[in-house]
Amino acid sequence: MGSKSSKDTLDDTLFNLRFAGKTLIKESDRSQKEEKIEKDKAKRALEKGLIDNARIAAENAIRKKNEALNYLRLSSKLDAVASKIMSASRTEAMTRQFSQVIPQMNRAMKSMNLENISETMGQFEKCFENLDVASGYVSESLNQTTTVSTPRDQVDNLLGMIASEHNIEVRGQLGEAPLGISAKEIEESNKIDVQKLK
Incomplete structure (x- = not known):
């Protein structure tokens, strides 16, 4: 058996990068589903008046949302690397x-x-035409952010949003949500952020 040519190795690498990117997108989808489950847990805990349990569920929901976004960012980075490798190969x-x-x-x-x-x-x-086409592939890198702990204001905002969507009274038990921003506006903003990264 002979060794693989550099072209075969490059093709394998590109395949692996693209496969890993698709796997990360699936992980992102899974994290989004888990975020929804945690939001539902927070809602049920708020309805029962279990604020501490609601906070824990809200923290988990925010962590899952951040995980989903980070998976999408990493998938995008892998796609950018694959594009750079293709560009280098063409060059x-x-x-x-x-x-x-x-x-x-x-x-x-x-x-x-x-x-x-x-x-x-x-x-x-x-x-020169081929070179122009090859150099036309530009990839952008995204800054990956990871958070270890969830800021309290995010938790309180999420709990406030859940409470207002389901008409649950929690005034005085949570930190105040930002004035002038409705729960619907926060939810729409979150949906737009996730859709932009897909």
């Missing part, structure tokens, strides 16, 4: 093409044969 192929065309150009210039010069210039133009 390497372009370098090989140029190394073949340049000697032809030198021979055509020495002979001053207009037909050969024209043909070689066509090859150069094709190489």
Whole structure:
């Protein structure tokens, strides 16, 4: 058995990167489902007046939301790395093409044969077009943020949102939610953030 060529190894790496990215998206979806379960637990705890239990469930919900976003960010980074590898591979192929065309150009210039010069210039133009396409692949990197503990204001905001959605009275038991922001606005903002990362 012979060793794998660098092209096969590169293809395997790209496949593995893309597979890992899809796996991370599935993990993100799972975390979003777990977030919803924790929100429901917080709601039930609020209805029963169990504020401490509601806080724990709200902390878990926020942690799951952050996990989902981090999985999406990491998936995006893997996709960016795969794009960079593809771009590097294309650039390497372009370098090989140029190394073949340049000697032809030198021979055509020495002979001053207009037909050969024209043909070689066509090859150069094709190489430049391919190079433009290859360098057109631009990837952006996202800053991955991870939090170890959930800020209390986020927990209180989530509990306030759950309480207002389900008409549960918890005034005085939670920190005050930001003024002027309704539970619906917070929920819509959260949905938009998650959708942008998909």
